[in-house]
Amino acid sequence: MKQKSWHLNRRTALKSASVCLALPWLECMAADAAAKPKQRFFGGYFAYGVPMPADNAPNRLEHGWFPLGEGRDYAVPEMHHSIMPLKDKVTFLSGLSHPAMRRTSAHKGADYFLTGADILKTYDKQTISIDQHLAQRLGQDTRFQSLVLSSFGGVNRPYRSSTLSFDRSGRPIAAQNKPAEIFRRMFGKVTQAEKDALASRGSIIDEVLGEAQDLNRRLGAADRAKMDEYLNSVREVERMTQRNQAWQSTPKPKVDAEELDLLASTTSPREYLTVMYELLALAFQTDTTRFATFQTACEEAGITDRFPTAVGLNHSSHKLSHEKKNYADVAKYIGFLNEMHANFIKKLDSIQEGDSTLLDNSLCFYGCATSKTHQATNYPIILSGGKNIGFSHGSHLHFSDEIPLSNLFVTIANQFAVPTERFSDSTSDLRQVLG
Numbered sequence: 265m266k267q268k269s270w271h272l273n274r275r276t277a278l279k280s281a282s283v284c285l286a287l288p289w290l291e292c293m294a295a296d297a298a299a300k301p302k303q304r305f306f307g308g309y310f311a312y313g314v315p316m317p318a319d320n321a322p323n324r325l326e327h328g329w330f331p332l333g334e335g336r337d338y339a340v341p342e343m344h345h346s347i348m349p350l351k352d353k354v355t356f357l358s359g360l361s362h363p364a365m366r367r368t369s370a371h372k373g374a375d376y377f378l379t380g381a382d383i384l385k386t387y388d389k390q391t392i393s394i395d396q397h398l399a400q401r402l403g404q405d406t407r408f409q410s411l412v413l414s415s416f417g418g419v420n421r422p423y424r425s426s427t428l429s430f431d432r433s434g435r436p437i438a439a440q441n442k443p444a445e446i447f448r449r450m451f452g453k454v455t456q457a458e459k460d461a462l463a464s465r466g467s468i469i470d471e472v473l474g475e476a477q478d479l480n481r482r483l484g485a486a487d488r489a490k491m492d493e494y495l496n497s498v499r500e501v502e503r504m505t506q507r508n509q510a511w512q513s514t515p516k517p518k519v520d521a522e523e524l525d526l527l528a529s530t531t532s533p534r535e536y537l538t539v540m541y542e543l544l545a546l547a548f549q550t551d552t553t554r555f556a557t558f559q560t561a562c563e564e565a566g567i568t569d570r571f572p573t574a575v576g577l578n579h580s581s582h583k584l585s586h587e588k589k590n591y592a593d594v595a596k597y598i599g600f601l602n603e604m605h606a607n608f609i610k611k612l613d614s615i616q617e618g619d620s621t622l623l624d625n626s627l628c629f630y631g632c633a634t635s636k637t638h639q640a641t642n643y644p645i646i647l648s649g650g651k652n653i654g655f656s657h658g659s660h661l662h663f664s665d666e667i668p669l670s671n672l673f674v675t676i677a678n679q680f681a682v683p684t685e686r687f688s689d690s691t692s693d694l695r696q697v698l699g
Contacts, residue, residue, distance in 0.1 A: 310561065315587070323591070327592060329343065346603040351657075356660040361641045362688070366640050370634045375425040378393035381688060390435075409555070411544070414439035415568045428559050443528055443540060572597045609623060656698055667694070671690045675695060
């Protein structure tokens with residue numbers, strides 16, 4: 265993909281429909297003090313856990329996920345070699361998990377990975393995900409408040425979620441999974457049908473709010489509480505509709521799609537994951553959004569369960585994850601997923617923003633909510649980037665299981681200048697990841 269394949273005239277594109285268009289840092293803007301790089305957050309997830317041979321196993325570094333040793337003096341397994349050219353911008357985390365979900369069925373991981381919610385017995389306790397916690401405070405200056413992607417698409421069903429993102433009421437946010445449509449939404453022409461649909465939605469919302477508010481005045485206290493919750497949901501849709509209408513007349517970045525395989529599908533996993541990560545990089549580079557999530561495969565995955573075919577394996581990813589002795593195949597597959605993620609990180613690091621890179625201004629959180637044989641403990645996690653957000657790298661940090669993963673989310677929120685004393689089941693922050 266060409267590094268400078270899109271162009272915008274900054275002076276003519278800043279104002280439209282009373283909306284300020286926040287542009288990415290271009291070389292021609294280097295002398296403009298107002299054009300400061302923005303902070304981004306990415307949350308990525310893969311399904312079914314990782315191979316974990318014993319530390320004294322002869323193939324430990326050949327087939328394992330977790331590094332051997334702690335701090336800066338650690339040995340990295342072969343499956344991570346693709347990301348090691350950026351060792352000083354990468355941290356491996358081990359030992360962390362969401363305590364309330366340690367006894368859960370292993371396939372629920374995506375549902376609570378970014379929320380930390382206690383949904384062990386009931387989904388009614390689902391809460392907001394960390395990406396949305398940030399996006400709702402900081403996502404107002406971009407075309408998309410956040411970008412939610414997955415290979416499966418939609419939301420699927422509770423406890424088999426195909427999205428990582430949940431709103432302030434704990435409702436799943438539908439993920440996009442078709443590269444051509446994702447590209448069109450970010451960079452394509454706004455169609456008349458889209459304009460008409462938003463206008464129609466606005467009229468319907470006005471009517472619904474009017475009738476609901478009139479009914480609300482005649483309800484008892486218990487019913488009024490339920491109706492207030494409903495009205496809040498409608499108002500959230502109203503705000504998003506108004507926001508989308510305002511952005512419709514704002515020029516989109518011009519991006520050359522010639523080298524993007526927008527027709528790639530999950531039947532060709534390498535090509536598909538490559539273009540999805542390329543779209544994520546473009547979304548950050550063009551400041552189309554600053555908050556994004558990507559679930560590479562759902563734990564009720566359909567055709568995405570066949571992703572191991574990318575490395576010549578005929579077994580499903582689910583079947584591979586149950587291997588307890590011969591880890592060669594599952595290690596090969598997880599290494600492939602790690603390679604796809606590493607290419608994304610390298611891409612971000614190749615894009616200059618002033619005196620630093622896009623990766624330095626983007627914190628990337630990537631991993632899984634299960635470890636060995638679906639055990640919902642000791643999540644395998646890679647944290648990368650975010651140097652200019654205060655994060656320091658180059659180490660393997662191991663934590664005791666007394667420390668909840670949500671402590672890291674508290675630290676992330678505060679580093680993004682979203683003051684947060686507590687997130688989900690957090691007990692403190694996790695300052696060990698900071699410089």
